[in-house]
Amino acid sequence: MREVPLRREPVPPDGVMGGPPARGRFGEYGGRYAPESLVEACREVGEAFREAWADPGFRGALARLLAVHAGRPTPLTPALRLSEELGVRLYLKREDLTHTGSHKINNVLGQALLATRMGRRRLIAETGAGQHGVATATAAALLGLEATVFMGERDIERQALNVFRMRMLGAEVVPVITGSRTLKDATSEAMRHWVGATGDSHYCIGSVVGPDPYPWMVRELQRVIGDEARAQCAAELRTGVPDHVVACVGGGSNAAGTFAGFADTPARLVGVEAEGGAGAARGRLGVLHGCRSLFLQDGDGQITQAHSIAAGLDYPGVGPEHAHLRDLGRARYVTVTDDEAVRAAVRLARTEGIVPALESAHALAWVIRAAGDGELPAGSTVLMTLSGRGDKDVSTLKELL
Incomplete structure (x- = not known):
């Protein structure tokens, strides 16, 4: 796993993930x-x-x-058996329980x-x-x-x-x-x-990508995830906020919505990308689908194909606000392989009785790996957004298991 060094630009005085960005820009990213x-x-x-x-x-x-159609608020579920195995306190924000099965x-x-x-x-x-x-x-x-x-x-x-x-x-x-x-x-x-x-x-763009105003508009509409989770963590955790907030990232809407609720807290924000679609972790500055952001490119600057077993992460870039959060050092972006994601999906199913979407399984795979190698200290509290349920991936999993 390789990560791009952070430039760590100074955080603007009004913080991050607030109102609409000036001129549709998140630092050097975004635009129309x-x-x-x-x-x-x-x-x-x-x-x-x-x-x-x-x-x-x-x-x-x-x-x-x-509330009445989508089924909000979604619960915050403690993953009790898996937490005991990992030595951390893992809580799942259950977007898989919404009507239609995802965020x-x-x-x-x-x-x-x-x-x-x-x-x-x-x-x-x-x-x-x-x-x-x-x-x-x-x-x-x-x-x-x-x-x-x-x-x-x-x-x-x-x-x-x-x-x-x-x-x-x-x-x-x-x-x-x-x-x-x-x-x-x-x-x-x-x-x-x-x-x-x-x-x-x-x-109706589905992620925090595209020309202004879509990146911040979609983030605001997904902010309900982070706002709910923030209130639920305040009631559930002694510290009020978790040590780590983790979500999978393709274009990045479930992560943006989750991070928005915790951007002004000490929680460490971690976005987990597919190894074959790591725009934030390995992308270079470019323009695609109406915005300036980080994209996988060849030596001539042409956008290269992404690959992921999770179709929702099979995208060669990342939303502009995620690129900006990376540069600020406010969020960290890591990668997970297809095999790790599949193993994580099986492990959650067999410890907690929850079959996650393969997209969400990427986030869980990082939590499992980080707990195992000590990157997550014993006793850490981790909030992970379970962005979708795994019904749609059953055929794929049947071929592999």
Whole structure:
């Protein structure tokens, strides 16, 4: 495992993970690198979200949907048997228990409400593991919207269950056959499609990536994870906050939402990437999908293909705020192999009766490894966001076990 040295820029006086970033920038990252035809659409989304986020009526409607439809708040579960084996106190923030089975519903319900507020009648989305696609199809059905979901052909094959769920919910699933046929290419196709459909459609990006305002808007909609966990830890832990806060990172939305609740505490923030998709740990400065961030690149600066057994982590970069957190030294980014993730998923299933998504299993794999090599001192408290459940990965696991 190799990590890129941190530049450790000074933390700005107003802290990190606060309000919208000035000019859409997180340090040197972020921005709005979009085709001219999308610049105005992005500006409209940003203005509409700022207005909506300041409106108690909008916030109240979203809070009600999160409670009565998505099932929030999600519990904080102590992993008792695994904690005893590891010698640390591990707590799981159970996003796998939301309706649709992952954290994605938090963001999508907010963006779907925003779309209706803006008069849009259709949601466009990309998906890798299928969870964001399922959440988008769910929200569209709930609010009477149409949904078109772009998904790489390779991901369609390995996430057949979620493809069926999307179609059952009434969404159109569009196979993407270009490039690696995974999440990067699905995102590219969704953005191209939006160019010709800005008048009646809202692009519901699933992670903290893309042109401004999406990175901070998605983070704010996922902040509910961290805010809930902060309050739950205050009630559960003697110290009030855990020693470490850990989450898996692809584009990075579940991690951003979790970290936002603890950015102003002494907790150490750890983002866990797939070894084959480590944008924060091994990426270089570049531009992709409308923002400036860290991406895997070859010697000529071309974006290279990522690889992960977890389709949701099969992305060659990381959201711009994560790149900024890395530079500040506020968060650390590490990598985990496919084999480690599979072993972690099995171990959680057999100690706690929980089958995690392979994305979430990456975060757990780091906790297991760090506890074993002493990086996590005995008795440490660890909060880990369990971002999704593992139903979607059963076919993959059956082939390996």
